[in-house]
Amino acid sequence: MEIKPExxxxxxxxxxxxxxxxxxxxxxYNEKRLPNSILIPVEGIDKDAPAKLTDKNAAVFxxxxxxxxxxxxxxxxxxxGYTKVYDLGGIEDWPYETVNxx
Numbered sequence: 001m002e003i004k005p006e007x008x009x010x011x012x013x014x015x016x017x018x019x020x021x022x023x024x025x026x027x028x029y030n031e032k033r034l035p036n037s038i039l040i041p042v043e044g045i046d047k048d049a050p051a052k053l054t055d056k057n058a059a060v061f062x063x064x065x066x067x068x069x070x071x072x073x074x075x076x077x078x079x080x081g082y083t084k085v086y087d088l089g090g091i092e093d094w095p096y097e098t099v100n101x102x
Contacts, residue, residue: 001074003086005094008061019053019060022091023073028065032091032098042069045076053077059084066090 012018020037022029029039040048042064053060060082064070067089074087091098 001086003088008088009096019058021060021062023069024064030102032100035099042073045073056082061086061088063088063091
């Protein structure tokens with residue numbers, strides 16, 4: 001299921017418990033990411049998600065650079081039994097605050 005940046009920001013601002021999941025490389029994550037996001041590169045999503053995303057009913061907003069990897073990761077997570085996965089698309093389309101650094 002897709003979610004637009006405006007809707008995602010509104011839900012985050014309301015204080016909803018949402019996991020922001022960056023599925024890019026560690027280098028891209030350190031360069032620019034959404035505040036409070038976690039990193040699981042798309043290549044390892046199937047093996048790393050169970051340890052980092054323990055609640056399969058938690059809301060997970062998945063993003064990457066332009067939307068390609070996030071769509072793949074969202075589909076994999078859904079197939080793994082995660083119930084509230086939203087494809088946020090690319091950080092390039094996120095007009096709000098971002099952070100950088102390790």
